[in-house]
Amino acid sequence: MKRILLLTTGGTIASVKTENGLAPGTSGEEILSYIPEAKKYCRMEVCQIFSLDSTNLQPEHWLKIAGKIREAYEKFDGFVITHGTDTMAYTAAALSYLIQNPEKPVILTGAQKPISAPITDARKNLLDSIRFAVKDGVRGVYIVFDGKAILGTRARKIRTKSYSAFDSINYPVAAFIDDRRILQYVEAEEEPVPVRFYDQIDPGVFLLKLIPGMEPDILRYIGSRYDAIIIESYGVGGIPFYDRRNFLEELARLTRDGKIVVIATQVMLEGSDAEVYEVGFKAVNEYNVLQAYDMTVEAAAVKLMWILGMTRDFARVRELFYRPVSHDIVSMEE
Incomplete structure (x- = not known):
């Protein structure tokens, strides 16, 4: 027995x-x-x-x-x-x-x-x-x-x-x-x-849910306190860049400062694919921004904590984040 x-x-x-x-x-x-x-x-x-x-x-x-x-x-x-x-x-x-x-x-x-x-x-x-x-x-x-x-x-x-x-x-x-x-x-x-x-974990991860009217400079404050930020974006991964509420400028600042940024979606099912629309394409292709794809936000946040417990090197973070663990991600990257 x-x-x-x-x-x-x-x-x-x-x-x-x-x-x-x-x-x-x-x-x-x-x-x-x-x-x-x-x-x-x-x-x-x-x-x-x-x-x-x-x-x-x-x-x-x-x-x-x-x-x-x-x-x-x-x-x-x-x-x-x-x-x-x-x-x-x-x-x-x-x-x-x-x-x-x-x-x-x-x-x-x-x-x-x-x-x-x-x-x-x-x-x-x-x-x-x-x-x-x-x-x-x-x-x-x-x-x-x-x-x-x-x-x-x-x-x-x-x-x-x-x-x-x-x-x-x-x-x-x-x-x-x-x-x-x-x-x-x-x-x-x-x-x-x-x-x-594993016996190390770093809780320096912040989850930000976008809402209309949010000012982009919130990212500056978050970046001063946390090493990684998950942005719960709209739809498949849209990040606002219109007029004075241009989040892309703050994303550029974060990634230049060595912060890890992950785009996720507020929608529970089917995941993100930020490159589908211009509002996401710019963020992914012009800056070192990762995507959560089909991961749950819970898994993405905790996975980043686990990774930060080992490294802050962006190339290594990217490699580990996209490496599947217990079927957590079906990466769309080749």
Whole structure:
């Protein structure tokens, strides 16, 4: 029987009512006690890393989770992490970059209702995660939620209240899970390479969402505080350059100063291709600006943090950003 380590971090799944609203208060052992059926699938141990609302999680917490998995990697056959839903997609992306090519499953899950509630999605999500984790051949980082297994680099929270909180963006759902079976559609690579752990991350990344009327000099301030900027542009990658609100002049200043600029899109599906229109063509071809293409914004932001932890050399940043990790990008560059 396989051995699975349950790592708990807080979140709604572990929350209890307080005078100030829901807050994490259920221990890892208590969470496990709500799913006695887990014993028929595997042997489980519990490690409570911390107990926080995921809104409060920061990059240093990602490193701590990855570090715990690294410490226990040889002892267990898989890992299930309970986590708040609000930043789960960021943590899933982070673990995808901090733990590359794992031969074992690393599954994140949580719930829209506490596990102690009379009506909750928590028990199903947790049992689905365990069943997926013990399935032969499963390896890599996933979010398992509401009967779906989603690659960690492709997940996004799309609903605030419904049980179907997450979806896979610009990539197929890896597997569907029901009470009887698991239908896996995205298989792991046939020839896995050795796992590689990373322990550095630099949070110096800013995400700017354009809106009409925004003044371009905001980029000057951001550039004074951050080393990389993701611009959530319009459509497939449009950057305004008309009249006095000419963002291209500020982009030129940023890239001359050695800042990393990535153009993404505000549109959730189908990604960016900034060279389609003049408003994006100029930015990509006249300056050293990267594109997120079909990446999620969560993955693009965390990937930049991972890269900045290693280098700020533009050529190297470009190479690493466009190099696929766990199917995070289908680069349109040859």
